[in-house]
Amino acid sequence: ENVKMVLFENFDDYGFGDRRAVFAPFLGSGGVVDLQPLFFNLTLDTTMAMLLGKLVYSLRIDNGNEDSNRAFVESFITAQESLVKRFRIAFFYFLYAFLSFRRVCSTTHRFVEDYIHERNLQSSEAGELYGFIDKLAQKCGTTAELRDQLLNVLLAGRDTTACCLSWIVRFLVRHSEVMDRVRTEIVSVLGKMWYLAFIIKESMKIFRLRLYPLVPLNNKTAMRITILPTSSRPNRKSPILVKRGKVVIMSQYEIDELKDIGWAYFPFNGGPRACLGEDFAIMEVLYTIVRLLQSFPLVKLPVGEKNEVVGSEKQRLTLVLSSADGCRVNLGQSIAS
Numbered sequence: 001e002n003v004k005m006v007l008f009e010n011f012d013d014y015g016f017g018d019r020r021a022v023f024a025p026f027l028g029s030g031g032v033v034d035l036q037p038l039f040f041n042l043t044l045d046t047t048m049a050m051l052l053g054k055l056v057y058s059l060r061i062d063n064g065n066e067d068s069n070r071a072f073v074e075s076f077i078t079a080q081e082s083l084v085k086r087f088r089i090a091f092f093y094f095l096y097a098f099l100s101f102r103r104v105c106s107t108t109h110r111f112v113e114d115y116i117h118e119r120n121l122q123s124s125e126a127g128e129l130y131g132f133i134d135k136l137a138q139k140c141g142t143t144a145e146l147r148d149q150l151l152n153v154l155l156a157g158r159d160t161t162a163c164c165l166s167w168i169v170r171f172l173v174r175h176s177e178v179m180d181r182v183r184t185e186i187v188s189v190l191g192k193m194w195y196l197a198f199i200i201k202e203s204m205k206i207f208r209l210r211l212y213p214l215v216p217l218n219n220k221t222a223m224r225i226t227i228l229p230t231s232s233r234p235n236r237k238s239p240i241l242v243k244r245g246k247v248v249i250m251s252q253y254e255i256d257e258l259k260d261i262g263w264a265y266f267p268f269n270g271g272p273r274a275c276l277g278e279d280f281a282i283m284e285v286l287y288t289i290v291r292l293l294q295s296f297p298l299v300k301l302p303v304g305e306k307n308e309v310v311g312s313e314k315q316r317l318t319l320v321l322s323s324a325d326g327c328r329v330n331l332g333q334s335i336a337s
């Protein structure tokens with residue numbers, strides 16, 4: 001319920017409710033806009049609002065008129081991009097953007113730490129004011145630990161959900177029969193929207209988020225000697241021994257293609273370390289699509305935009321898998337205020 005409140009109340013404040021302000025600067029000719037970068041801003045804002053109860057207004061050009069918001073947003077984005085590049089060059093990570101990486105990390109850290117101190121989150125009187133964050137604060141011994149936990153959830157919740165939205169809207173504007181059904185459902189049903197919920201869950205399969213899993217690679221470290229029942233070698237018959245401390249990299253991207261594997265589809269993973277934000281993400285995606293289609297009922301594929309066969313889209317791999325061609329749509333001109 002808390003999450004719902006944060007999402008619903010704040011959305012209209014700085015999201016699609018304020019759609020003239022949000023979309024106007026991005027609109028190209030004929031009401032054409034790439035929604036993908038906006039979805040990244042939106043999910044940064046909603047996840048921050050959920051975590052800290054604080055708006056950073058990354059979706060608004062003026063950042064809510066606060067320099068600290070702007071600095072945080074820019075630094076967080078740059079830090080994350082650098083992180084991915086450093087991750088890719090493995091042992092040589094320290095060679096990439098050493099000084100600038102430290103600088104953006106420290107701006108990002110300071111922003112969250114200031115908030116922790118400002119709200120006195122770690123004092124015993126902090127109580128139950130902020131729900132999630134209080135519970136986390138009680139578990140974390142130091143400010144740095146609490147800061148890192150918060151940033152971890154921000155990282156986990158933001159890009160994944162933005163990519164999910166982007167792939168789904170790309171799909172909807174390319175499949176008018178599905179889009180029409182969603183529109184009809186939004187108009188006719190108040191309350192549970194089974195069809196849209198189905199699309200969101202299934203898009204991860206049908207629209208081949210099976211093919212384009214939002215988290216394409218993941219890894220786990222063996223805490224003890226472990227035997228995996230089948231190896232990844234071509235015949236996949238023999239077991240494989242994993243020594244203690246060794247890292248096993250799983251590729252959801254590859255596994256989805258292996259028809260004979262039972263647990264092949266796990267966009268949120270499973271077990272004790274499964275995604276904590278699954279419900280939040282599904283609700284956020286559902287809500288955003290409903291609000292988008294309510295605000296822009298005529299949204300469609302722009303003229304001249306490629307309508308490629310599902311499965312042949314260009315992709316971009318960072319920590320997540322996004323559309324390399326973005327999510328360009330024609331909003332359909334009717335930007336009523």
Ligand code: HEM
Binds near residue numbers: 047153157158214270
């Ligand atoms: C469509 C959106 C999302 C997808 C596909 C997704 C997927 C995943 C996956 C695959 C993992 C790794 C689990 C593992 O390694 O076992 C994960 C972890 C996690 N996710 Fe999500 N996620 C999404 C949205 C979110 C959101 C919105 C939040 C929070 C607001 C969130 C919070 C987390 C956290 C905290 C973890 C770490 C859990 C742990 O290590 O115990 N996720 N997610």
